[in-house]
Structure formats: C-alpha cells, structure tokens
Amino acid sequence: MTDAPGIVVVGAGLAAAKAIETLRDESFEGPITLIGDEIERPYERPALSKDYLQGKMSTEDLFVHPADWYADHKVDTHLGDAAVSLDRQARSVTLVSGETVPYKQLLIATGSRPNTLSIPGADLGGVFSLRRVVDSDQIRAGFAEASNLVVIGAGWIGLETAAAARAAGLDVTVLEYAPLPLQRVLGDELATYFAELHRANGVDLRTSVSVTALEGTDGRVTAVRVGDESIPADMVIVGIGITPNTEIAAEAGITVDNGITVDERLRTSDPTVYAAGDVARAHNTALEASIRVEHWDNAIRQGQLAAKSMLGQQVAYDWQPYFYTDQFDLGMEYVGCASAEDHVVIRGDKATGEFIAFWLSGGILKAGMNVNVWDVNDDIRILIGKTVDPIDLADSTIALTDIS
Numbered sequence: 001m002t003d004a005p006g007i008v009v010v011g012a013g014l015a016a017a018k019a020i021e022t023l024r025d026e027s028f029e030g031p032i033t034l035i036g037d038e039i040e041r042p043y044e045r046p047a048l049s050k051d052y053l054q055g056k057m058s059t060e061d062l063f064v065h066p067a068d069w070y071a072d073h074k075v076d077t078h079l080g081d082a083a084v085s086l087d088r089q090a091r092s093v094t095l096v097s098g099e100t101v102p103y104k105q106l107l108i109a110t111g112s113r114p115n116t117l118s119i120p121g122a123d124l125g126g127v128f129s130l131r132r133v134v135d136s137d138q139i140r141a142g143f144a145e146a147s148n149l150v151v152i153g154a155g156w157i158g159l160e161t162a163a164a165a166r167a168a169g170l171d172v173t174v175l176e177y178a179p180l181p182l183q184r185v186l187g188d189e190l191a192t193y194f195a196e197l198h199r200a201n202g203v204d205l206r207t208s209v210s211v212t213a214l215e216g217t218d219g220r221v222t223a224v225r226v227g228d229e230s231i232p233a234d235m236v237i238v239g240i241g242i243t244p245n246t247e248i249a250a251e252a253g254i255t256v257d258n259g260i261t262v263d264e265r266l267r268t269s270d271p272t273v274y275a276a277g278d279v280a281r282a283h284n285t286a287l288e289a290s291i292r293v294e295h296w297d298n299a300i301r302q303g304q305l306a307a308k309s310m311l312g313q314q315v316a317y318d319w320q321p322y323f324y325t326d327q328f329d330l331g332m333e334y335v336g337c338a339s340a341e342d343h344v345v346i347r348g349d350k351a352t353g354e355f356i357a358f359w360l361s362g363g364i365l366k367a368g369m370n371v372n373v374w375d376v377n378d379d380i381r382i383l384i385g386k387t388v389d390p391i392d393l394a395d396s397t398i399a400l401t402d403i404s
Helices: 014-025 133-145 156-167 183-200 247-251 296-310 377-383 390-394
Strands: 006-010 032-036 075-079 083-087 092-095 100-108 112-114 148-152 171-175 204-206 211-217 220-226 229-232 235-238 242-244 260-262 273-275 280-284 289-291 322-327 330-336 343-349 354-361 364-371
Touching (some): 006 014, 014 032, 014 296, 032 100, 171 220, 183 204, 273 296, 296 322, 330 377, 343 390, 354 390
Parallel strands (some): 148 235
Antiparallel strands (some): 280 289, 343 354, 354 364
C-alpha cells in the first residue's frame, strides 16, 4: 500500500496521460499513481483503424510518452493490474492483484469497450472488434491471410477499417442496419456522400439490413447470415459502437447516466473524484448541455482540464467537439455539434472531393466539416454558435474570416 495519498488516475489511456503530463507541467509535486488494465503505457488510438492498421507506422509511434517518461516524472505505474473497486469512505482503490492504493483525489479515465453481437456464432474465431493495439495487430495479420472481409456496422470505425482492408486488397462487404452510414451524425446528404465514396472504392455497402447469425466451420467464421443469404467471410470486424466503462464508479455510488456524470469542471457527485475522456458525460458550457464525446481531441483536452480542475484552477469544459477521419483519399475534420435534421450548406463542389459542409439551425451555425480542404478548421470553429448568412457560407469567394 502506498504510504502518501496523492492523485490516483484509473485508466491508462490518452486522457490519463494528458492529465498526468499537465499535473507535472503545472508544478504539482505530490505523488501520482497511474493504474491501467493494459500492459502497455498510454497510447493514442486513432491510428489503430488508420495508418497503424495499414502498416504505415510502428507501435512506438503510438505512445504518448517515451518509455522512461513516467519514471522520470515520478509517476508510480500499475499497468496490467486493473482497478476493480473503489472505497470512497477510505479513499482507496483496490487492484486485481489485491493491492490497495490510497488517494487524496481520484481521476477515472477508464474509457470504453466495444459493443458485442448477441447472435449465434458471435464467438467464432476470425471475429474481431477494434479498440486496443493488440486488436489492430490481429486484424492486420488477418488481412494478410483473408480474401473476404465483412464489416458489421458503418460507423467511423467500420468505415475506416473497410478502407484499410480495401487498401490491403480484400473484398469488403459492409452491413449497416440504418438506411445510410453515419446518418445519425451527418444527416442524409453527407451520409450519402460517404456511402458513394465507399462504393466507388469497391466496397459492397449494404444498408437497412440485419445480421442474424455468423456461420462457421471448425470454430472459424466462414459467412455472415443476412436474411436468406450467407455472405462469405474469412474474417469479420464488428463495429457497432462502444459502452463507457462506468462500473467502478457506479458500484461506488457515484452518479452514472450514459457515462460518469460530471460538471463543467469534470467533478463527479463525489467532490474528490473526477472523470475524463470517453467515460465522462460532462456539462459543456458552450453547448449548455451534458454530452459524452468519444474522440481523440476530447481525451486530450479533458485530461488537461481534469488536471487543472483538480489543482483548483477555475477552468471549464467550454469548447466545441472535434473529430477527424481518413478514408481512401478523403481526409476530413469536423467541429461543432449538429443534428441530422439541421440545414446543410455546401461550400465548393462535392463532386471534386474538396468542399466544406455547414450545419445550421434557426440561422445559427452548429457545425462545420472540411473535406480535403485544410487550414480552415479553426476559422470554422470561430463561427460556431453565430448567426450567419447561408449565402455567405456557400460563397467560396468570401473568406471564412470575413464572415460575421
């Protein structure tokens, strides 16, 4: 048992790494303990479905900090030894190993886990989800042996892995329950654009379908059952969303509602406990709403915010959500928070593959997405929340910086 309680961080992902980095940058000299269920030190996940999956970067490139950074910054690490329970009265965390770690303040950054299928054959060999570096390693190895891949779910992970598989030369089928991929996020017009992108690159994208079973021989998947059809599959990737890892908080009596509920300073219902990253459902003062964001930028920013908040600084969750994707020859950045029902304005020509999309509600700009158009995302961010003329937004001769 560690003698001097300090700040304990449960979960060893990007949010955790950035919180610890910020604590030291802000001159916190007290004890810091990092607890994680993976044996690897904190790493960044976006490349797992992009460049890393395609073999364009090494494992070492994924890590947030060099191997000796944590020891050099006097961080006590417990990697591969997950936290299993939280005693709020004693202010301590118990690990799988049985060790108990006391805390003065606690940050929960336990992230999330992929949702799984509950259909016959879901436990067959050759069926993968993608969340961890070992998952990406196994999928890449599978690409080298397989001919036919079926991706279940046309969200960001599903579409990115489909693009990586096509680059590896596989025949790819993507199965989506909704009428369009990404429809709930982007709305019909832009969802259709992504559907056409994948079909133009040889993906057999099938929408409004339900998978009823996975079929196999000798314990390995051979096909995916959709209605009366069996679609050949040497391997299957399941990308049907993620669930926040809230159990340790919920079992300790901390308020949980689609994530650990926190205020604008990332404080939970227990004033000594904070939460950040995928697991946190936080009050965003820019949106005046509580949201849970599952993206890289949010993990970085909330990790930094949590650290400053724990140190008593008057900071708040006040930025617009941001995410990005790379698929085939498409690179995209999105900032803001729109709904599928919002009015869409396009600047440029979608047919060229270079354009900006804007989402407006009641004349107010809610979000913007730049596709293969670079160095404009910050300009778009400045316009979010303002009442803007859609004619100006659509007019490429008017600089974004001149729109008010």
